[in-house]
Amino acid sequence: MDAPSPQFDAYRAILAQHQALDALLARIDRALTERTATTAEVGELLLQLGDRLAKHFATEEDGGYFADALTHAPQLVATANQLLAQHPMMCSRAQELVSAVEISPLAEPDWWEETTRRFRAFRDELSRHETRENVLLQEAYGRDIGSHD
Numbered sequence: 001m002d003a004p005s006p007q008f009d010a011y012r013a014i015l016a017q018h019q020a021l022d023a024l025l026a027r028i029d030r031a032l033t034e035r036t037a038t039t040a041e042v043g044e045l046l047l048q049l050g051d052r053l054a055k056h057f058a059t060e061e062d063g064g065y066f067a068d069a070l071t072h073a074p075q076l077v078a079t080a081n082q083l084l085a086q087h088p089m090m091c092s093r094a095q096e097l098v099s100a101v102e103i104s105p106l107a108e109p110d111w112w113e114e115t116t117r118r119f120r121a122f123r124d125e126l127s128r129h130e131t132r133e134n135v136l137l138q139e140a141y142g143r144d145i146g147s148h149d
């Protein structure tokens with residue numbers, strides 16, 4: 001009958017954002033695979049991804065990057081700093097992705113192939129980042145926050 005702690009709420013919120021980002025990444029990947037959206041719609045989804053990512057990083061950094069988690073597990077500070085340092089670079093890469101799509105001189109179908117290649121490279125990098133964060137939070141709190149039954 002324990003009430004959830006504010007800290008637990010905080011990382012549940014982060015986890016929920018990770019899941020929402022995953023859903024958006026899957027939606028973009030589907031649009032690129034099926035080619036049912038227009039190129040402008042794909043550009044709009046990528047723009048949305050960049051905005052959501054900037055807000056997500058701000059949430060994670062709010063009050064200090066995983067400050068509460070790290071007071072539980074100071075041995076994870078170096079890993080946390082490495083992950084934090086990736087945020088500005090990933091924001092720039094998301095913006096580059098949008099710009100590349102907007103100014104691309106390529107005609108279809110080359111546009112689809114090039115955009116898919118760029119998107120997937122970015123998605124894989126972002127997924128590695130988010131997975132490492134889930135592991136870090138899991139280790140810090142000793143709870144299985146990454147599992148889905």
Ligand SMILES: [Fe+2]
Pocket residue numbers: 057060083087129133
């Ligand atoms: Fe992050």
Ligand SMILES: [Fe+2]
Pocket residue numbers: 018056060129130133
């Ligand atoms: Fe994250």
